[in-house]
Amino acid sequence: MRQTAGTLNRTWLTILGVLVVAVGAALLLQANGTLHTLLDTARPRTSVVTGDLHAFFAQPWVAATMLIIGVIIGVLGLLWVIAQIPRKNPAGDYRLHDDASQGFTLCDPSVLSTAVEKQINTLPGVITSAALLRGTARAPDLTLKVTVNDRADVQEVIHRIQTSTLPELANALEVPLQRSGLQIDVSGRTQSTGTVVQSTGTVVY
Amino acid sequence: MSRHGQRSTRLRHRPSRAVPALIVGLLLLAAGVALVWLSITRLVNGSWPSLLEGPRDWLAALTWNDPATWQIGTAAVVVGVILLLCALIPGGYNAIAIEASGVGDEAPPVQEQETVMTCRAVAHLAKARCGQIDGVRTASATATTGRVHVNVTTFLHEPGDLRARITDAVRARLEETGLSPVPEVTATVRSRD
Numbered sequence: 001m002r003q004t005a006g007t008l009n010r011t012w013l014t015i016l017g018v019l020v021v022a023v024g025a026a027l028l029l030q031a032n033g034t035l036h037t038l039l040d041t042a043r044p045r046t047s048v049v050t051g052d053l054h055a056f057f058a059q060p061w062v063a064a065t066m067l068i069i070g071v072i073i074g075v076l077g078l079l080w081v082i083a084q085i086p087r088k089n090p091a092g093d094y095r096l097h098d099d100a101s102q103g104f105t106l107c108d109p110s111v112l113s114t115a116v117e118k119q120i121n122t123l124p125g126v127i128t129s130a131a132l133l134r135g136t137a138r139a140p141d142l143t144l145k146v147t148v149n150d151r152a153d154v155q156e157v158i159h160r161i162q163t164s165t166l167p168e169l170a171n172a173l174e175v176p177l178q179r180s181g182l183q184i185d186v187s188g189r190t191q192s193t194g195t196v197v198q199s200t201g202t203v204v205y
Numbered sequence: 206m207s208r209h210g211q212r213s214t215r216l217r218h219r220p221s222r223a224v225p226a227l228i229v230g231l232l233l234l235a236a237g238v239a240l241v242w243l244s245i246t247r248l249v250n251g252s253w254p255s256l257l258e259g260p261r262d263w264l265a266a267l268t269w270n271d272p273a274t275w276q277i278g279t280a281a282v283v284v285g286v287i288l289l290l291c292a293l294i295p296g297g298y299n300a301i302a303i304e305a306s307g308v309g310d311e312a313p314p315v316q317e318q319e320t321v322m323t324c325r326a327v328a329h330l331a332k333a334r335c336g337q338i339d340g341v342r343t344a345s346a347t348a349t350t351g352r353v354h355v356n357v358t359t360f361l362h363e364p365g366d367l368r369a370r371i372t373d374a375v376r377a378r379l380e381e382t383g384l385s386p387v388p389e390v391t392a393t394v395r396s397r398d
Contacts, residue, residue, distance in 0.1 A: 013225060013291050017289035028278035067241060067248070070238070071241060074240075080226060178316055181319045
């Protein structure tokens with residue numbers, strides 16, 4: 001149901017990985033003299049820092065530059081950490097009619113989601129459900145998470161959702177759903193009521 | 206760093222690499238905070254913090270072929286390769302697709318549809334099915350997209366065909382659930398007095 005930052009993570013990990021490998025490889029090539037031979041860089045026995053570091057760091061613009069770089073790196077790191085929080089990203093209000101001359105009709109998608117959940121919760125074998133609407137009123141996008149007990153007829157639950165719940169939602173919105181995602185979960189608690197009869201005692205013939 | 210609009214993503218997906226991303230993000234944040242603190246200290250006091258003197262002297266004396274340079278270069282290559290592996294190794298899917306049967310003419314008014322069951326749910330289903338088989342004392346199950354393995358303990362001294370009955374029953378349950386493809390089912394049976 002909740003969305004994570006998979007693509008973002010892969011992209012930035014790849015970029016940083018390539019950069020760090022390139023820096024490391026360049027350092028090793030410079031250390032063993034290969035880079036000096038190929039590109040005529042500094043000799044391996046020379047000092048890494050050629051100038052006077054004390055004089056360099058004494059210049060006022062160095063601190064200002066470091067401050068800006070620090071802020072950029074820190075903000076990027078913070079944004080990346082925040083992006084790891086899984087988010088629902090629900091839809092805003094659906095604008096069912098947006099013609100100003102005839103009046104506006106707004107619909108809170110959570111109202112529809114609650115109605116969908118209530119209907120699904122009445123299906124046999126369903127313990128609980130969560131519905132989330134995204135997209136727009138013209139292209140609604142429904143994500144469902146349905147938790148069933150371990151004896152439920154999963155195909156029957158799916159069939160009932162597809163032939164009853166989804167058409168009713170589409171009717172209410174007067175458009176077919178753009179996309180529907182249904183995640184079936186099974187409760188970890190063993191179902192021990194309803195159809196199980198525990199026999200105790202002694203039967204005497 | 207926005208992620209998605211208000212569209213849903215696939216329910217069946219690979220790992221999001223949150224742990225390496227979180228580690229690298231926190232390291233970047235720490236580096237940024239350290240740089241800002243050092244710069245502000247310099248701007249306010251007019252001199253760099255004394256803890257910078259050690260690294261500054263070390264850097265001034267460092268040569269390109271110093272063992273420390275080799276170590277830093279090697280460490281950078283290793284860290285970079287680890288980051289690349291984290292990004293490029295795809296990892297397993299979190300769920301298995303379910304094929305809905307019997308919808309027929311009553312196809313739902315949906316343009317694109319996805320129905321899945323999480324691997325954890327598949328494991329719960331397999332475990333519960335095992336618990337219903339005569340002779341099974343306790344059962345536990347693990348599931349991936351390609352394989353379901355159940356560990357069963359039994360009261361029976363000689364389990365006989367119990368393992369076959371368990372795998373058949375679990376496979377039948379997964380088939381009737383509509384998993385596509387149906388994972389391979391394996392079982393380990395141990396006798397307990």
